[in-house]
Amino acid sequence: MLVRDRLGELFEDENFAGWYPVNGCPSLSASQLALVSVLQFTEDLTDRQAADAVRLRIDFKYALGLELEDTGFHYSVLSEFRARLAEHDRADRLLQMMLDCLVEAGLLKGRGRQRTDATHVLASVRRLSRLELAGESVRAALEELSACDAGWLTPLLEPEWGKRYGRKVEIGKVPGGKPGAVARAEEFGRDGQKILTAAWAADAPARLRFLPQVEILRQVWLHQFYWDAEGRLRWREGTALPPAALRFDSPYDTDAHYCVKRDAAWSGYRVHVTETCDQSSPHVVVHVATTIAPVQDGQLTEVIHDDLAARRLAPAEHVVDTAYLTPAQVERAQQVHGITLLGPLAADHSHQAKAGQGFDKTAFTIDWDTRQATCPQGAVSRAWRPLRIGGHDYIQIRFAKKDCLACPVRAQCTDSTERPRALALLPRQSLHEIQTRNRLEQRDPQWQRRYAIRAGIEATLSQAVRTCGLRRSRYRGLARTHVQHVLTAMACNFTRLADWFDTAPTASRRDTDFRRLCAAAGLVTA
């Protein structure tokens, strides 16, 4: 109600004109459905509860500008509206409409401070073992083929399929240990292969090959099985499996992927939330990105900057944790968008730096013009050559063996008893300087106080998880999950705006008897 009073209507029907066909029955007001969808997430309501709230609650009617006797709409309309939101970039455009309103009201502007963090989101499907995935993929394909062309499927059925696939596939401990599990997997493999061979036979109806679950079965079979030299179907294991980002975890949500991050392991997605954190204005979420779980945080830094710059909401300072920044990203953010990317770079993992003893990289003088390094003992390096480790470029510098073997302080420089000291530097001078400067700065208490504001994003994620149900995806697929995340972010914004507008004084805290006693004794101020 406060937001309605201060900002008026956040959305207007004209903004949604392109989302609907030009002919047919007039639809319900799209601007109202958008607002109900946001209000729904402020309280983590189901579609039925949200539709009931529109019909029954005066605060919902006030926010939506409805008459008291308005009877609302059927709850299924909300699902249809979300399906529209999941197309193209409509969910992001909806968030942009809200942000435009805030810019107009003077509550949001670019070039301030912003912070970003990510959290994991569990898929809305049952987590399956690889064995269950194989069985469930066959079952899903059989269900779809039964509905589509039962006459074609019937001659293929094996006597044991009714028992094996008649109910959802749940497998606990398999008798016979690992060989027993492999035998069970290859049993599923043969069943799936029979279906796929029949569906791809020349005389099979072509439409069967394009059924979604048949196509998923084909891909699961590519991920999980192979033909050996004797032409037998085999269960893939270990390094023969494709990476987690490629293979499916469930036939019912092929966008959900398995990931491990520190002590958390989950199958689903990752959401990245960016919010403003200036003291003079409400903290609002300005960017939401949803990815499959195995995408690393650092891969989103440039995407976030480009998106914010395109909307004229790029910050002057962007505060992030180590996962989001490398020297190359710090340099790009400054050069392309004029953004100061503030955060601690990954620590120097050399044993000298870890122990805080001996000569780490900072003890060496690097001359990038002559491509030489000078060590603390005054020895000049012998070799300077490019090096590629784990897909990243470095410069490797080596000192002369004769200098290092005769060096009196060798123990402080290298653990090796035979080889000379070597250094690995970033491939360009500018990157090396950013890295050195950042690592020095982050030890400074003033830098640490400036960086401390990042911690506030944890509270935003906590609000989204605990109040709006962010941790678990309500829907299947990346596009619909992103819609949920955008609506969640808008719900958080809504709550924060209401708090910002609410100027009613809060009740002062009542003193306890003991505190009154302490005040009388002069132990605390009253």
Ligand code: SF4
């Ligand atoms: S070990 Fe080699 S690189 Fe290290 S200080 Fe001695 S001479 Fe210099």
